[in-house]
Amino acid sequence: MSKLSEDQSNEIEEARSNVSSTLRAVSPGMEEILYRSMPVLDHGFVRVVDYMGNDGAVVQAARVSYGQGTRQVSEDRALIHYLLRHWHTTPFEMAEIKLHVKMPIFVARQWIRHRMASVNEYSARYSVLDREFYIPRPEHLAAQSTSNKQGRGEVVGPQEADRVLRLLVEDAERNYDHYLEMLNSKEDGTRVDDARTGLARELARMNLSLNYYTQWYWKTDLHNLMNFLRLRADLHAQYEIRVYAETILDVMKRWVPITHEAFVEHRLEAATFSGEALKALRRLLAGEKLEQSDTRMPKREWEEFRAKLGIA
Template sequence: MPLSPEQTAEIEELRSTPQPTLRATVPGMEAHLYKAHDVLDHGFVRVIDYMGDDAAICQAARVSYGKGTKSVQNDTGLIRYLMRHWHSTPFEMCEIKLHVKLPVFVARQWIRHRTANVNEYSARYSILDREFYIPAPEHINAQSTVNNQGRGGLLEGEEAARVLEYLKADSTRAYDHYEEMISQDGQDGLARELARMNLPANIYTQWYWKVDLHNLFHFLRLRADAHAQYEIRVYAEEICKIVADWVPAAYGAFEDYRLGGANLSATAIDCIRRIVKGEVVTQETSGMSKGEWREFEGVIG
C-alpha cells in the first residue's frame, strides 16, 4: 500500500476535524486535502496545504499594474494576458505544499528544479521501507536511436524477462544486505547513514515539496511534456489534475499557452512565413540543423 497505516490514521483524523477560516478556499482543493493519489506501483501525491486562488493572481496583478489592466474585462482574460506575455510575479502569489512518495532516481530528476522548499525523509534517522519501483512490462524500453536521453522501442521476450528479473533480484538482495548491516542482533550494526549507500536508486523516498504557482508551472511544462521520462511524467500529470481544480483559469491559460503551445525561433517563424507564401522549404534551405528541423516538423505537423 502507498500509505502506511500511521499516515492513513493521521489523514482520517485531520479530515474529520475541519477548522473554520476566513482565508480564500477552493472547493476543488478542499476535496484534495490530505487525499493520496496513487502514482506508479508504490508512490503517491497528496496536497498538504495551499494558499491563494485565481482571484489572488488577479488581485496581485492589479496592484502591480494599476490602471494598465483596466482594458481587461474579466479575471480569466487578465490571467490569459499575464500568461501570454510571460508576467510571472502574479502567479507567485499562490503556493502549494505536496507530500510526494517517489523512487530515488525520480527524486534526483525532480530536485533539479531548485525553486521549491524541500524536506526529505531521512535515512540517517529512519529505516527505509522495502519498497522498490519495478516498471511494468510495457515500460521496459530499449535506448532511443535518435535521442541520447530517451527511450526507444519496447524490449520483448527473453530480454525483457531477464531485465525484470535483474531489477527484482538486485533490489531484494541490496535491501537484505541493508537490513543485515544495520541489525543489532548479535552485532553492533552499521550506522544507518552508511548502510543507506548500498540501497538501489529505485527504492522509494518521501518528501514535502512547497512551491509557488509560477515555478510549479515551469516544472509541469517540462515534466508533463510527452518527451519527459515516463516515471516523472506520471507524477506531473497527477499534479496537473490537482492544479486544474485549484486555479482553473490559470491552469487553462497554462495548458493553452505552455503545454499546448510552442516557442519558435526567429528562423522557424521565417520558415513558416515562407511556407504560407507557397514556398517549399526543406531542412537544407531552412537554416536549421537536423535536430532543429525535426523539432520544427513536430510543431507544424
C-alpha cells in the same frame, strides 16, 4: 498500490475530520482532495498538505486590489490568459502549494533539479527505509534510443522483459537483505544479534539501489510549479516522473482551474519558434516550397520545426 503507513493514514483522517471556518480565500476543488493520497506508480503517491491562494490571488496581485469586488469571472479569465500569454511571472508567485510526495530515488534526483522550491526529505540517516522499490511494468521497459542519448527506443520483447524484471527484483531484494544485515536489524527495527553493534544508518543506506522509494515535502509557488509541469508533463519527459507531473497537473486543475486552462493553452499545447523558424513559416504561408537547405536551421531544428507544423 501506493502504501501509506498506519500513522500517516491516521494523520490524514484526523486532519480531514478537523474542519474549521476561515476568512481566507479557498479553492473548493482543493478542499475536496486536501490531505488525501493519490497513487502513482506501484508504491508512490502525491497528496496536498497545504495551499495558499487560488485564481483570485493571481488576479488580485496583478491588479493590486483588495478583493473580488464586482469583477466578472470572464474578466479574471481574460487577465490570467493575458498574463501567461505575455510571460508575466510575479502574480503567479502569490499562490503556493505544499505536496507530500513518495517516489523512487532516481525520480527524486531528477525532480530536485527544479531548484525553486523548499524541500524536506525523509532521512535515511535517522530512520530505516521500507522494503519498497519500483518495478516497471513490461510495457515501460524499452531499449536505449539510437537518436536520443537520454531517451528510450522500442519496447523490449517479452523474454528480455522477463529477464530484466527478474534481475531488478532479485537485486533489490538482495540489497535490502544486506542493508538490514549491516544494520543488524529486522524490518520491524528490532536487533538481530545483541552482541553486534551494526553499521550506522547513514552508511548502510549506500547499498540500496535507486529504485527504492523516498518521500519529501515539496513547497513551491504557482509560477515555479508551472515551470516544473511544462517540462515534466511533456510527452518527451521520462515516464516515471511524467506520471507524477500528470497527477500534479490534475491537482492544479482543481486548485486554480482558470490558470490551468491558460497554462494548457499557452504552454503545454503551444509551440515557440526561433527567429529563423518564424521566417521559414512566413515563407511557407506565402506559398514557397522549402527544404532545410533553404534555411539556416540545423537538421534537428528543421525536423522539430516540421513536427510542430505536423508536416511528415
